[in-house]
Amino acid sequence: MSATFNPGLAGDEAYLNRPLRRDIREIPGDSGLPFLGHLPQVIKDVHGFQKRHIARYGQLARINLGLFPGVLVTHPDHLRQVFTDPGENFSSAMGYDGNVSAIYGGSIITQDFGHHKASRRVFQTAFKRSALEGYVDIMNPTIKENIADWARQRDFRYTVASRKILIDVGARVFFGAESAGEEIRRIAHLFHEMNHVGLMALVHWNIPGSKYWRGQRAKARMERLILDYIRARRAAPGKDLTSILAAERDENGELWPEELLLPHLNLLLFAAHDTTAGATSHLMMYLSQPENQHLQEKLRQQAFDLGIDNPSLADLDAYTDMENAVLEATRLHPAVATIMRRTTRDVRLGERDIPADTMLMNMSHWAHRSPEFWTDPETFDPDRFSEERREHKGHSFQFLPFGGGAHKCIGMHVALMNAKLILHHTLRKYRFELQPGYDCRCDVLPLPFPSKNLPLKVTAL
């Protein structure tokens, strides 16, 4: 396959035109409640639900997440088979068919196999170390500006604050947007309309005022904005991701057409924002608990010991305890609740025959908390990722907050450096405690976040 970005369909791709297989009664399991399926149980307690369902029906059982039936995939052996997928049996394009593709169709996350590989090769240039060094220079001042007034805020909610930082960071790092002001407020608004309204649409009726219509309208506006960014960055490049990608050339030495870059650039905020905000929010929930104040203090001390106000990428490499703390938060609370795939043909997965066009709901919660792979799995214990213990290395697919295989998160290092920079700046400025009476419960759907946006007591040092 030639290295074209977003090529048209080619080859034997009949699976792209077939409907979802809804009748999979031959697979053990049940359909849950009428209309809602197992959604209420998943929302109430995703870990408990998976344990009960597996105890009752075994691995690879049938489930129903409201709009569509599918198979629950949780065992690392099965996750490995789905994500490594040498036989091209598991499609992301059809896994994300529906709401995600209505907004992010044509982007790397919804492409399959050869098409995906070609896009990924081009996209990769924006995630090289030299590019990340430039992003750190943008992140440092953005984070510092955002956290300046935290101790003065009444009713401080960490999740709200971290989402604000991450929109700001995303707008500047991905597009080179101007700091603060109208430009970023507009991006934040369009992001909300696309992801928190459009993506939640139950039906695709393009009726003015409906969720679907609002999502589509915001998508069109965001795309116009991104086209303007591509043109502006080609004229005057900066250190941002659009500048890097917009300067890339195809095999004939031509700049990539802007409409081919567009869907990939549009995906970035969706992929980066709520995921990183969720990871840092869960982490801060643990670090703020009375029993983990010593861990907070240890990380703070390391941040002071570094003795640098604005760390570089190389400085961040040394923050291994911080990185382990972020990883531990994503183990306990994976930011992507379900990674979707659809079978392209009849396949044998583990010990089960799965028919073509069946949806697979790949969920990491069970593996992330299975005593088979982790000691004391319910406990927040970042040191389990240390060089001495390396608990996450038992099975190559026991820990997959960033997915695995060809579609493994391309922004993983951006997410980790962003999280470490947020820790660096906030811990040097503030002490964090839970608000009295706060019950550390976490939501999974619609998005994984601590409940009530994590109210924290913030004390200036």
Ligand code: HEM
């Ligand atoms: C804690 C933060 C993050 C988590 C937990 C996370 C998780 C994931 C997961 C699980 C996937 C795989 C999806 C699949 O296989 O269908 C993924 C893909 C992706 N992520 Fe992330 N992500 C995070 C941050 C980021 C950031 C910061 C960026 C961009 C800078 C990013 C960009 C992407 C992209 C573009 C893909 C699609 C890759 C492909 O299809 O080849 N992510 N992410």
